[in-house]
Amino acid sequence: MSITDTSNVNIRSIETDRKISRGLSEQSFWLNLGPQHPATHGVLRILVRMDGERVVEAEPVIGYIHRGHERMGETRGYAQFFPNNSRMDYLGALTYNHGYCEAVEKLAGIEVPRRAVFIRTITSEFNRLSSHLLWLGAYLMDLGAFTPFIYIWEERELINDLLNHVTGSRLTYSYNRFGGVHKDIDDQFITGARAFIKRMRKRFKMYNRLVTGNVIFQARAKGVGAIPKQRAQAYGLTGPCLRACGVEYDIRKKEPYAVYSEVDFDIPTGQNGDAFDRYMVRFLEMEQSLRIIEQCLNRLPNGPYINDQAPRDLAPDPGEVFFAFESPRGQVNIFIKSDGTRIPYRMHWKNPSYTNLSILAELMRGQFIADVISIMGSFDLIIPEIDK
DSSP, rough: OOOOOHHHTOOOOOOHHHHTTOOOOEEEEEEEEEOOOSSOOOOOOOOOEEEEEEEEEEEEEEOTTOOOOHHTTTTSOOOOGGGHHHHHSSSSHHHHHHHHHHHHHHHTOOOOOOOHHHHHHHHHHHHHHHHHHHHHHHHHTTOOOOOOHHHHHHHHHHHHHHHHHHHHHHHSSOEEETESSSSSSHHHHHHHHHHHHHHHHHHHHHHIIITTTTTHHHHHHTTTOOHHHHHHTTOOOTTTTHHHTTOOOOOHHOOOOOOTTTSSOOOOSSSSOSSHHHHHHHHHHHHHHHHHHHHHHHHOSOOSSTTSSSSSSSOOOOOOEEEEEEEEEEEEEEEEOSSSSOOSSSSEOOOOOHHHHTTTTHHHHHHHHHHHHHHHHHHHHOOOHTOO
């Protein structure tokens, strides 16, 4: 069943309801999973039809916090759109900030100093680490495991301390600028980054014992929500959800930007496409992010961190640009059309959470309600990205 809005659910006809009810026992009923309060970050409602403990039908209901980011992008200057980036994906804010800058620089023909390109890659990968860590802690909490969250939060706070030192923020970043970054990284940041890499690699062993090898977690994740490779491709899944199905596709490798073509890293993939594989892909991706950061620190060039000749009040020549980048949740596509003024004529974002959500209705059908919670958590959906 397709993603729909609230009104379509509420005006479901009696005849349609009768058709759905055929073959169900008298114990069947509708159940709302969500929505949470609209003031929270992510508001997703899943309307499910239950037959005992089994899901007969599931329908995501979106739009509770739609804010019109694309329309706002068409009513203000290019630089004025910076705060919007981090409010689409608040956990991958730096990757969005980075990707938006690259798109506009490609449109306007702005050169970026080498040092700034390395700094962007380092900070984006730290943000990817932070996002994956928070997802892991929240996912395990959904399954009833509280202890790992405490350890994971400690790692994330250390990353936030590093990013806060250079960006001045801990969540919604506007650090990148057209032509570079707002502030250079210093010895304190570099020393802290190297210390964190060393610490995190030791902690992976602990997380493997605490989580990966945990028989309860394995029972809740292995074989749950498995997606065949062909089905994942048919639905256009992206990011870890696609790679868990065995598809080795990552924009950082396939269409490299920043310095990803100059560093050595692997693309973790799964085999079964189930919740456990989605966990493993993200878990292994954290080590790859550490590898990328370490290589960038070792090769960090001297020089300026921003192009001082880049215009502050940008008005690119008429034209259009398409740019794709890899956020923690998958491929993000940006399209911008310029009419020669300081305000974009058109702006469109294709976000991974919206694409990945499309398969949930089919995936949940026939599952136990307890497994539905595990499936939803394993997808790492960011709802403001869907309700952009």
